[in-house]
Amino acid sequence: MLRFIKGFCLFSAAALGAAAPPALAAGDLLVAPTRVILDGSRGTEVVLNNIGSESATYRISLEIKRMTAAGGLDEIDEANATPAERAALDMIAFSPRRVTLPPNQPQVIRVGVRLPEGLAPGEYRAHMLFRAVPDATPAVAADPARPAPTGVSIALTPIYGITIPIIVRVGDLGVTATIGDARVGVTKDGPAFEFDLARSGDRSVYGDIEVTRPGVAEPLLLARGIAVYPEVGERRVSLPVPPELAAQLKGPVHIRYSEDRDIGGGTIAEADRVVK
Known part of the structure; x- marks a missing residue:
């Protein structure tokens, strides 16, 4: 899936x-x-x-x-x-x-x-x-046939x-990225596929994540728009997944971090990991 x-x-x-x-x-x-x-x-x-x-x-x-x-x-x-x-x-x-x-x-x-x-x-x-x-909420004319409201009324507008x-x-800026250990974690919203993503250089890095099983062409997981900005050298990537997929992600996987497809989709970093 x-x-x-x-x-x-x-x-x-x-x-x-x-x-x-x-x-x-x-x-x-x-x-x-x-x-x-x-x-x-x-x-x-x-x-x-x-x-x-x-x-x-x-x-x-x-x-x-x-x-x-x-x-x-x-x-x-x-x-x-x-x-x-x-x-x-x-x-x-x-x-x-x-x-x-x-x-x-x-x-x-x-x-x-x-x-x-x-x-x-x-x-x-x-x-x-x-x-x-x-x-702006339009004023509503008072209806003389109805009694005046009492108390406090609060209207919430999103x-x-x-x-x-x-x-x-x-200037001429460069960046490299490294994929750390991967795991299936538990968040308040349920299971999540997690790994650490490190960045070094003088600019941000941005791209897509693809997780595959060795020997299987179809990805188990795709995530777009993963960034690491210059103010942090490393961040935790946490991707919510349903329980059935969380179970499939455990074991050996290949993680590829690639550039946005609009600029060619070249590989930024990749790693083989054993997910626990």
Whole structure:
């Protein structure tokens, strides 16, 4: 049984079309691509699409997130930003910053970078946040035939948001990755296939995971969008799996970490492991 997982991102992947890049969806908002890499030579575009039945307004902003050893992303207040994080916020430019989308109406967000003179080589990253702006609740006229309500009434309105990394690379940067020991662990949500993924170099690494049984061509497990950012040298990759697949993953396996298919799918790292 093949299990496919969208690994690093917080929201499930969707498709805009057969030839379109992967997209993220939350609520009625679809965003593509799921990450942006800029080298300063030219800008790019991010496409938003409202797949709902009503118009919706979204606010676009930049924020700082740092990866943890567990693979999560912590939001960092700007007051606690490092010089590199502050530089990323200052150099990344985008427009517009607020959009109202009719149903099934795409909107292009133009993204560019202004590299300051003398900027040191390295990777600079901020995360672009697309957050829904809730409609104002219209006032309801009092009905004289009904008694006035008493007590406190609370209405909860969910506010959806999507973040994608905006990465600026300056200079000739390199990276290598190493796959550590693998295991089937138990999380609060059930079993998970886990292994340590180490990174060395001066930029992030990003790609797909494929787990196969020696001598069997069809993968047991596929996971897309697994990243290790420069602020961590190693992270734990934890991929939730159903109990029946967890049992199949135990024993000898081959783990391959490869580049995104959009840039060729070359091997970043691979290892033979015995899963316990």
